[in-house]
Amino acid sequence: MEPLSRETIVDVLEKRLREEILDGRHPAGSYLPPERELADGFGVTRTTLKHAFGRLVHAGLLETRHGVGTRVRDFLRLGGADLLPMLVRHSPDWIGEIFEVRRSIGALIAERAAAGATAPQIAELRTLLAAVGDAAGGDPVQLADAEVHRALARATGNRVYVLLTNTLFNAYLPVRAALVGPFQDPRAARDRLAPVVEAVATGDQAAARTAAGDYLSATERIMLEGLAPAHGRRDDAR
Template sequence: MGTAELLPSLVLRDGAWLAENFEVHRQVGTLIGELAARRATAREVAALRQQVAAVRAGSDADQVQLADAEFHRTLARATGNRVSLLMTNTLLGGYLPVRQALARPFQDAAAAADRLHPVAEAVAAGGADAARRALEAYMTDTEGLMRATDGQRPGREP
């Protein structure tokens, strides 16, 4: 009967929960990206591009991570489906409390923005398949960088 509110504490206790969170985030995220590509307005596309710029402008890994999280919220809003935003917030809720241990992909703001840029542009072009592929690549690459962080993951002993 547990709910997603348990994710932060579970992720801290057992790194397998983080892997499962990544898996679901990748699956849900690609669906959200496809829907956003079909439905995004010009204003929402501009907001996505602004979030890519905010990621690029981040002065430290924490600012970059938070701007990246806001990109995903902006993407969910672009679907026009409020449940997409709730799902995104739920998944981010399992990740954001432990983000300091997963900062590696966000240490270089320009590289982080370069990973997000294709997602924003695929949504802007209205290509659902391209958006799905761009999100899948983004999430896979970012997860790989997170997992490579000096062998340190929440829930794992040094």
């Protein structure tokens, strides 16, 4: 049984405006039509429109100036990584670019973790790796796997790597159901990740970087293969 939609008029309007902005119908730097004109066009009150504007300002897509109007923000020039979850939900094309960063950052994090991991951190990594193999399969394995990568980032001793790791997971975990392929078999998922943890545990930086690169490339390939049928279904629907 599917849950009932609880969208409000503000939710629908926000989504409509967001899609129009991200699709380029309102280019960066352009001003939206006057509020009264927009409200009449959408068949909503100006109060409803202001609420939707407020959300989009908070999301980083709009900026308002009293007495001037509401302008589309150039989010590619001024925005930050916090926009990624919204952009991925708008277009799966962003996933490929996220994975490219995931590969390069993930390999570097593994290398730095091998250089700096403490004994307690190594013990934590092994415990978290075991949890991947013990998880129930699918989504629980995927989430357990994510915790290993968060622990790897912490083992670098650099908090920026921790935040970057969180950012990448925040970007694609909301659509993780379509990326669950590598995590269906708990033991295979654990065995795929084990060389990374062991290289970090032995302090072998080169081996950790190589193992992480192999792991990230392999899981990316499986994830993208899983996304392909979904792309096909969407294209057929059009």
